[in-house]
Amino acid sequence: GQQLNQSPQSMFIQEGEDVSMNCTSSSIFNTWLWYKQDPGEGPVLLIALYKAGELTSNGRLTAQFGITRKDSFLNISASIPSDVGIYFCAGRSGGGADGLTFGKGTHLIIQP
Amino acid sequence: KAGVTQTPRYLIKTRGQQVTLSCSPISGHRSVSWYQQTPGQGLQFLFEYFSETQRNKGNFPGRFSGRQFSNSRSEMNVSTLELGDSALYLCASSPGVAREAFFGQGTRLTVV
Numbered sequence: 296g297q298q299l300n301q302s303p304q305s306m307f308i309q310e311g312e313d314v315s316m317n318c319t320s321s322s323i324f325n326t327w328l329w330y331k332q333d334p335g336e337g338p339v340l341l342i343a344l345y346k347a348g349e350l351t352s353n354g355r356l357t358a359q360f361g362i363t364r365k366d367s368f369l370n371i372s373a374s375i376p377s378d379v380g381i382y383f384c385a386g387r388s389g390g391g392a393d394g395l396t397f398g399k400g401t402h403l404i405i406q407p
Numbered sequence: 408k409a410g411v412t413q414t415p416r417y418l419i420k421t422r423g424q425q426v427t428l429s430c431s432p433i434s435g436h437r438s439v440s441w442y443q444q445t446p447g448q449g450l451q452f453l454f455e456y457f458s459e460t461q462r463n464k465g466n467f468p469g470r471f472s473g474r475q476f477s478n479s480r481s482e483m484n485v486s487t488l489e490l491g492d493s494a495l496y497l498c499a500s501s502p503g504v505a506r507e508a509f510f511g512q513g514t515r516l517t518v519v
Contacts, residue, residue, distance in 0.1 A: 328507060337411075337497050337510035338450075383450065387505060394440055394452030394465055395499075395508060 301384050301398025308374055309406055316382060316401040317368040324386035327360050327367040328395065332381045341382075342369070371403075379405050409434065411500050411511035419517045425486040428514045432479050432500030438462075439481040440508060441473060444495040453496075456481055457504060485516075493518045 301318045308314060318327075326345055330338035342353050344360035344367060351358055358369045367386075371378055381402050385395040412431040420426050432439050440455035452465035456475035473483040479500075485492055495515050499508035 326505060326507075330510075335512075337413075337512045340507055340509055343507040385450075385508075394442075394455055394463055395450075396452070397442075397450035399449050 299384060299386060299396055299398040301401055303401060304399065305402040305404065307404050307406060310374060310376060312374055314371040314374055314378070314403060315368060316384075317366060318384035318386070318398045319366045320386055320396075321365070322388060323364040324388050324396075325364070326387040327358070328385040328387075329356075329358050329367070329369045330383045330385065332383060332400075338383055374403075374405055376405055376407070379403055411498055411509055413496075413498050413511035413514050415514060416512065417515045417517075419519060420488050422488055422490060422518055424488050425484060426488060426516060427482055427484045428496055428498075428516075430481045430483075430498030430500075430511060432481070432498075433502075433509060436500035436502050436509075437479050438501040438504060438506070439475055439479065440499045440501070441481070441483050442497045442499065442510075443467070444497055444513070445493075450497070453483065462504070488518045490518050492516065 299318050329341045332338040342358040348362050349360040355372045381400040383400045384398040414429045438457045441453040442450050444450045454464045455462045459475045470486045475481045495513045497513045499510045501508045
């Protein structure tokens with residue numbers, strides 16, 4: 296089946312630093328989504344990408360849909376304590392007939 | 408606009424029993440999908456419904472089933488529960504096929 300490789304698995308950063316994480320796939324995706332999940336809660340949608348090469352921002356977050364359709368990255372600028380959590384990428388292939396395939400997540404830890 | 412509502416939030420069941428989980432999507436959303444989240448396997452797609460029809464199914468045994476009602480509300484059922492079914496079950500609603508998915512808080516199922 297489809298697999299998404301998300302890296303890094305975890306990040307220990309200082310408050311105010313920029314963060315970058317990415318996902319790569321063995322197959323082509325038509326949709327890339329980025330989520331944040333806090334303990335005991337469901338994933339919250341951060342950014343949705345639908346076109347190859349698309350670059351989209353949401354406040355301090357920026358994500359891009361790779362030109363090859365097999366990768367995507369998420370950047371967070373000037374991290375703050377509330378950015379702590381697990382970030383997931385998710386991709387969807389086909390014409391919408393498939394469910395989302397998720398990466399294993401990037402655990403972001405911010406040191407004061 | 409109210410978000411995705413899942414009930415109950417927590418469940419404890421015994422091996423061999425069956426369980427039914429409920430999901431109310433965002434008003435106006437006709438697509439509902441279900442995911443299982445475990446520490447070992449991460450987030451995995453179970454199935455998706457659109458206008459009361461199952462559009463796609465993930466790689467789970469037949470003990471996992473679902474349905475969608477005319478008001479778009481959905482239920483999933485797990486029969487003959489096994490210890491390995493312990494997980495966070497997440498429901499997501501979408502405004503349409505191949506669109507972004509918004510998750511509920513999930514139902515934490517523990518099988519003892």
